[in-house]
Amino acid sequence: MNEAWDVVVVGAGPAGLAAATLLAEQQARVVLLDEQPAVGGQIYRGIERAAEHPSLLTALGPDYVYGATLAARFRASGAAYRPGSLVWQVTPGREVWFSADGSSHLVRADAVILATGAMERPVPLPGWTLPGVMTAGALQIMLKSSGVVPGEPFVVAGSGPLLFLLVQQYLAAGARPAAVLDTTARANEWRALRHLPEAVADRAGRRDLAKGLMMVAGLRRSGIPRYRHVSDIRIEGADAVTGIAFRSGTTQHRLATRLVALHEGVIPAQQMPRSIGCAFAWDAAQQCFAPVLDAWGNSSVDGVMIAGDAGGIGGARAAEHAGRLAAFEALRRLGRIDAARRDALATDDRRARQSQLAVRRFLDVLYAPRDAVLRPADDVVVCRCEEIAAGAVRDVVRQGCLGPNQAKAFLRAGMGPCQGRLCGPVVTELIAQARGVGQDEVGYYRIRSPLKPVTVGELAAMETE
Amino acid sequence: MGYDLIVIGGGLVGGAIAWGAATKGASVALLDQGDIAYRAARGNFGLVWVQSKGAGMPAYAHWTRTSSELWPDLAGAMAGATGVDVALRQPGGLAFCLSDEEMASRTALLHRMHNESGDIGTRMLGRDEVRAMVPGLGDRVVGASFCPIDGHANPLYLLRALHAALLQHDGAYLPGRTVDAIDAAPHSFTVRCGAERFTCEKLVIAAGLGSRDLAPMVGLSMPVTPLRGQILVTERLRPFLDYATHVIRQTAEGSVMLGDSQEDVGFDTATSATVMQDIAARNVAVFPALKDASIVRVWAALRVMSPDGFPIYEQSAQYPGAFATTCHSGVTLAGAHALALAPAILAGELPERFAPFSSRRFDVPSA
Amino acid sequence: MFRRLDATPGEIRFTFDGTEQIARPGDSVAVALLAAGEPSLRDTPVSGAPRAPYCMMGVCFDCLVEIDGVGNRPACLTPVAEGMQVRRQRGARGVL
Numbered sequence: 031m032n033e034a035w036d037v038v039v040v041g042a043g044p045a046g047l048a049a050a051t052l053l054a055e056q057q058a059r060v061v062l063l064d065e066q067p068a069v070g071g072q073i074y075r076g077i078e079r080a081a082e083h084p085s086l087l088t089a090l091g092p093d094y095v096y097g098a099t100l101a102a103r104f105r106a107s108g109a110a111y112r113p114g115s116l117v118w119q120v121t122p123g124r125e126v127w128f129s130a131d132g133s134s135h136l137v138r139a140d141a142v143i144l145a146t147g148a149m150e151r152p153v154p155l156p157g158w159t160l161p162g163v164m165t166a167g168a169l170q171i172m173l174k175s176s177g178v179v180p181g182e183p184f185v186v187a188g189s190g191p192l193l194f195l196l197v198q199q200y201l202a203a204g205a206r207p208a209a210v211l212d213t214t215a216r217a218n219e220w221r222a223l224r225h226l227p228e229a230v231a232d233r234a235g236r237r238d239l240a241k242g243l244m245m246v247a248g249l250r251r252s253g254i255p256r257y258r259h260v261s262d263i264r265i266e267g268a269d270a271v272t273g274i275a276f277r278s279g280t281t282q283h284r285l286a287t288r289l290v291a292l293h294e295g296v297i298p299a300q301q302m303p304r305s306i307g308c309a310f311a312w313d314a315a316q317q318c319f320a321p322v323l324d325a326w327g328n329s330s331v332d333g334v335m336i337a338g339d340a341g342g343i344g345g346a347r348a349a350e351h352a353g354r355l356a357a358f359e360a361l362r363r364l365g366r367i368d369a370a371r372r373d374a375l376a377t378d379d380r381r382a383r384q385s386q387l388a389v390r391r392f393l394d395v396l397y398a399p400r401d402a403v404l405r406p407a408d409d410v411v412v413c414r415c416e417e418i419a420a421g422a423v424r425d426v427v428r429q430g431c432l433g434p435n436q437a438k439a440f441l442r443a444g445m446g447p448c449q450g451r452l453c454g455p456v457v458t459e460l461i462a463q464a465r466g467v468g469q470d471e472v473g474y475y476r477i478r479s480p481l482k483p484v485t486v487g488e489l490a491a492m493e494t495e
Numbered sequence: 496m497g498y499d500l501i502v503i504g505g506g507l508v509g510g511a512i513a514w515g516a517a518t519k520g521a522s523v524a525l526l527d528q529g530d531i532a533y534r535a536a537r538g539n540f541g542l543v544w545v546q547s548k549g550a551g552m553p554a555y556a557h558w559t560r561t562s563s564e565l566w567p568d569l570a571g572a573m574a575g576a577t578g579v580d581v582a583l584r585q586p587g588g589l590a591f592c593l594s595d596e597e598m599a600s601r602t603a604l605l606h607r608m609h610n611e612s613g614d615i616g617t618r619m620l621g622r623d624e625v626r627a628m629v630p631g632l633g634d635r636v637v638g639a640s641f642c643p644i645d646g647h648a649n650p651l652y653l654l655r656a657l658h659a660a661l662l663q664h665d666g667a668y669l670p671g672r673t674v675d676a677i678d679a680a681p682h683s684f685t686v687r688c689g690a691e692r693f694t695c696e697k698l699v700i701a702a703g704l705g706s707r708d709l710a711p712m713v714g715l716s717m718p719v720t721p722l723r724g725q726i727l728v729t730e731r732l733r734p735f736l737d738y739a740t741h742v743i744r745q746t747a748e749g750s751v752m753l754g755d756s757q758e759d760v761g762f763d764t765a766t767s768a769t770v771m772q773d774i775a776a777r778n779v780a781v782f783p784a785l786k787d788a789s790i791v792r793v794w795a796a797l798r799v800m801s802p803d804g805f806p807i808y809e810q811s812a813q814y815p816g817a818f819a820t821t822c823h824s825g826v827t828l829a830g831a832h833a834l835a836l837a838p839a840i841l842a843g844e845l846p847e848r849f850a851p852f853s854s855r856r857f858d859v860p861s862a
Numbered sequence: 863m864f865r866r867l868d869a870t871p872g873e874i875r876f877t878f879d880g881t882e883q884i885a886r887p888g889d890s891v892a893v894a895l896l897a898a899g900e901p902s903l904r905d906t907p908v909s910g911a912p913r914a915p916y917c918m919m920g921v922c923f924d925c926l927v928e929i930d931g932v933g934n935r936p937a938c939l940t941p942v943a944e945g946m947q948v949r950r951q952r953g954a955r956g957v958l
Contacts, residue, residue: 065920067941072919079888086867116939119768127768136768149921159924161902161914162863168918172864176886176893181865203867269912270901289863299921414916414924417908429659430668433530439537440655442748447730447791447923447934473530478766480790482920483730483934486753487786489775494768631958730934731907733956749907749954784958787932 035059035110037360038126038139040117040302043071044097044346045338046145047104048353049360054109056361061110061137063117063128065482069101071147072167073346076175077101086177089203091195093241093346094174100350119479120144120306122331127492129484134492141333141360144303145353148296148339151318151399152452153188154406157265158292159414166196166293179205180289185274187211187263188293190397194245196291201252209285210249211260211276213294215400222396228388234347235388257283261400265290294399298340301451304477306331312469315394316343317404318455319474325380326359327352335359343394344387351383405463406456413453415446420460427464433473434458447483450475497694498524498667500841501686502701503674503709506536507650507825508832509701510657511569515837517664518572524667524693525658526674526686528705533721533762535703536825538796539650540726540754541746542739543827546588546617546642550604554851555805556612558831563644565830570648573656576663581653582747588645588739589625591781593635601640617642631735635780639740647739649747650826657833669693674702677712682816684713698817699840703799704762706821714813716854717821721797723758725770727778728792729785736782743778751788753778766793798823801857808836808852810845818845819854864897876946885942892918892925892937895948903927903937904951926951 039050042064053060070077074097080086087095104111112130119127124139150165157163166186172178179200186197186207197210229235249256257278266273266284275284297318304310309322309330320342327335337356338349355376362372406412408421418441426440434457437443443457444450450457454475462472498521502513505527513525528534545563549556563585570583592598602619609617618641625639626632658668677698678685684698700709700717710717731749742754756770771793779786799821801807806822818840822828839845872884878895885894892915895903902912904926915925918938925937927948933955937948 065939076888083868089867125768149919150917159911159913159916161912164915165917168916171918172893172896176889176897177867178864178893178897179867180863182863270914414922415908417906417911426655429662430527430670431530432670435530435537439651442651445792447926448921449791451921476531478793480793483789483791485786486727486729486775486779486788486790489727489771489790490779490786492768492772492775494772731954732958733954735956735958782958788957789934 033137035061035137035139036364037141037143038063038137039143039145040064040126041071041145041147041338041340042066042069043073043145043147043338043349044100045349045353046071046143047100048350049143049145049337049357050109051104051107052354052357053360054107056366058361058364058366061112063112063115063126065114065116067113069104070097072171073097074100075171080174083177086203090174090199091202116482117302118481118484120302122306122334124333127479129482129488132488134484134488136493141335141363143327143335143337143353143356143360144340145338146299146302146340148343149299149451151294151297152456153292153294153403154410154412154420154456155263155265155292155403156410157267157271159411160265160267160271161269162267162271162288163265163290163292166193166291169291170196170199173199173203179203182289183208183287184289184291185209185211185285185287186291187213187260187274187276189214189399190293190295191242191393192296193293194242194249198245198248201248206252207254208287209255209257211263211274211278212256212258213260213263213400214258214397216259218396218398222392225392225395229392232385232388234385238389261402294403295397296339296343297455298342300454300474301449301477301481303329303334303336303340304474305479305481306334308334308336310474313342315391317399319469327356328359333363344390348383348386351379351386354379355383404456404459412456412460413443413446415448416442418443420456423457423460424464427461431461432465434461434475437461438475444475449481450477497696498522499695500697500699501526501684501693501695502699503686504700504702504705505658505668505670506534506701506703507539507654507657507829508820508822509699510536510654510661511829511832512699512701512820512837512840513666514657514661514664515833516841517661517666519838519841521841522665523661524669524695525661526672526688526693527668527670528673529671533704533764533797535796535799535823536654537651538724538794539826540752541647541650541744541826542588542741543583543585543646543648544588544739544741544824545615545644545827546640547590547604547608548824548827549612549805550608551611552805552851553612554848556608559827560615561835562828562831563646565834566646569830569833573653573660576660577656579652579656579659581656582649583646584648584737585644585646586737586739587641587643588741589629589639589641590741591625591636591639593637593780595637598638605640615642615644629736629738631782631784633780633783645739647744648826653826653829674709677709679713679814679817681814684814684817696816697840697843699820700818701820703821704797706819710819713817714811715809715817715819717807717819718854718857719799719801719821721762722800723760723763723795723797724755725766725774725793725795726755727753727771727774727790729753729788730791732788743781751785762797764795764797766795803856806852807854808845808849809854816843863899863901866897874942874944876942876944876948878948879950889942890938891927891929891940891942891946891948894942895937905953907954910953928955
């Protein structure tokens with residue numbers, strides 16, 4: 031398939047679905063590429079299949095069910111859709127290479143919209159590589175896509191809306207965590223109050239706050255032990271998890287368990303935009319790198335737009351509006367509408383997106399991750415693939431290594447199958463800390479294609495014209 | 496405060512010379528750029544390759560052989576000083592031929608080198624012989640040239656070890672510096688980097704592609720240009736290939752590096768699908784079973800090429816004490832750079848064997 | 863360690879290290895194996911340490927298994943299929 035499209039959209043979460051839907055409805059030639067077998071991204075994962083399981087839908091809640099509307103409208107739009115497609119290269123000239131069914135294909139586009147979403151912030155703790163440690167998002171995926179829940183006592187540890195949502199969904203589904211370890215820092219609770227007025231002033235903000243309060247209230251009602259201000263987490267076990275030790279306030283605890291779910295927020299997925307050469311900047315409020323974008327989602331590379339959480343964490347509803355904004359801009363770029371028309375058409379989505387972001391500052395401050403998670407102790411593994419500990423990174427910095435690319439060359443950190451996705455953020459933080467400079471100055475791994483593993487045979491058989 | 500020696504360029508050439516000099520008791524500073532720089536040292540295939548080096552320049556053939564012989568000492572010194580295993584293996588090397596024409600031209604090349612620089616045991620292998628040595632070869636491999644002293648090492652670990660070993664010998668590693676200017680006088684140099692000043696009695700320019708602009712500051716000429724090469728790297732695989740080969744090798748960790756390309760694209764370090772396809776196809780022809788292996792990384796780097804591809808070693812006549820050192824085989828020549836060239840530089844004079852490597856050879860007008 | 867909310871028996875038969883397992887439509891290989899009670903799916907090529915899926919979304923690559931003779935395939939990105947033969951990934955995969 032060597033095809034030319036008006037727009038290629040990568041990622042079938044809310045931003046990608048909304049963008050592709052709008053473009054197709056406006057008769058643009060658009061194709062949506064996604065690696066999963068069905069639409070929804072992560073937040074609405076399995077939404078179409080879940081429609082056949084009403085009790086599961088009820089447990090997952092109305093915010094998840096909303097995704098069915100997006101999915102249905104996408105299906106009705108007539109947009110071309112290629113599931114099971116792993117995009118492994120996007121060039122600045124907007125050639126998109128993807129692997130599907132064992133062979134690689136090339137499509138070209140006048141505009142590319144990257145809607146590749148977010149990933150969980152890595153949570154490097156002692157013992158985090160043991161079998162039985164998963165992210166909260168991973169457990170949520172198992173619930174959404176297959177109706178699978180833990181069948182024995184398990185512990186949820188971390189901080190952030192997704193963690194509390196998972197617990198709420200589990201309670202509704204009849205799966206009770208043995209304990210919730212809340213790592214939200216006490217100091218954050220006070221600091222976040224300053225941003226409460228901004229959230230309260232907006233209707234969507236009030237709704238989000240109310241949801242959060244209900245989640246906390248539900249957790250309290252459930253009687254599940256909730257430890258607060260948790261720190262010094264150590265996950266125990268030799269070949270698999272056997273327990274979790276931690277401090278809550280000033281008290282040491284230990285719980286026996288074989289399953290631990292970790293969560294410390296989500297951060298933009300960086301690989302694809304970085305590989306194209308999009309400019310990134312450190313977002314101090316969200317403690318992560320985010321691409322530099324204008325109001326429409328244009329990146330620093332002409333014709334490459336980024337929408338949704340990949341452009342900065344804003345949540346599913348904000349992502350949907352960002353997808354539509356990028357689509358309007360793409361239509362302008364294609365010459366279908368002029369800038370004035372674009373601005374007029376986009377008014378509602380711009381306002382709605384702002385509204386959905388009203389609660390953001392409050393959440394960012396409240397759930398800001400602790401130092402120990404961002405910059406773990408020397409003995410903690412930071413590169414899971416190559417099994418490299420934080421101390422090794424600090425060592426090479428002491429020997430003159432200024433940045434992550436030299437560190438990668440010297441340690442093999444970032445050279446494993448995950449291609450630096452999990453260790454990238456932590457390695458940058460460790461170097462910044464060791465050098466006493468900011469994350470922007472340290473920089474990040476140089477990300478190159480292939481963005482996902484491609485076989486030698488598939489590369490050999492590519493038609494490159 | 497002045498140094499005995501400043502080396503400009505913290506890559507494999509500069510790193511080897513700096514460490515070699517430091518072990519002889521010189522006070523050494525190694526100036527290096529930042530995390531993102533052209534850094535040919537981080538784009539090296541990793542061969543310690545002798546068999547085809549120096550056709551038309553016997554001095555280079557001999558220099559390469561010297562380095563190959565010195566390499567085990569270098570590897571041992573690195574391990575001893577830093578605990579880093581640079582994974583030197585010298586099991587012999589193969590250059591596969593995929594056609595009768597390639598066999599013929601390879602045979603002619605070896606014959607020429609044998610006549611010019613002597614016999615090091617390199618020989619041609621026919622179809623059956625090469626298959627007896629290397630299981631899994633594809634039908635298109637008609638033969639190979641084999642040299643028993645060829646080998647490979649981990650170029651990144653070598654760089655890491657050289658830097659660490661330099662520190663062990665009280666050398667200074669000064670990264671994040673870009674040289675703006677050099678104030679030169681015989682046996683006295685001031686290197687200016689922004690507001691900083693570094694002084695020394697001896698100066699080595701080993702700045703890769705940056706050498707071109709620095710060399711004239713000290714009366715030297717290093718007319719190097721970039722030549723891009725791309726490499727595909729697989730996931731870790733169970734060991735199946737011990738030998739070094741000229742475009743495919745399996746590292747100590749098990750990943751397989753597939754090369755290569757020679758592209759005249761200026762200073763562009765982007766990778767390209769057409770070259771990836773070309774490299775993949777060629778290597779699948781050599782090892783068909785590789786078609787199922789996954790590529791997890793592709794990178795491109797700029798080789799530092801002199802006009803004839805051979806190294807430049809030269810002392811400045813105008814400013815004695817300043818030396819030019821550049822090559823595109825920083826791994827192969829690391830042994831010689833650290834253990835033979837560095838002492839010569841410290842002694843203040845390059846012996847006669849280095850005369851053919853002077854840049855004056857480029858002044859001879861071509862017929 | 864895991865259980866299904868829906869008691870409907872599964873219908874997709876596959877094997878893990880030769881032992882028959884049952885999965886449901888929509889399961890990735892990773893979910894199917896976790897739901898079947900497998901504590902870990904691979905041993906790393908670096909140290910031989912056992913690993914199980916961590917992220918379930920194609921980011922961590924800790925869920926690598928051998929599927930139908932091809933090693934290092936991410937189980938969380940691969941839908942389970944009838945007759946699939948899945949094997950534990952023990953260290954580096956072999957191609958030759």
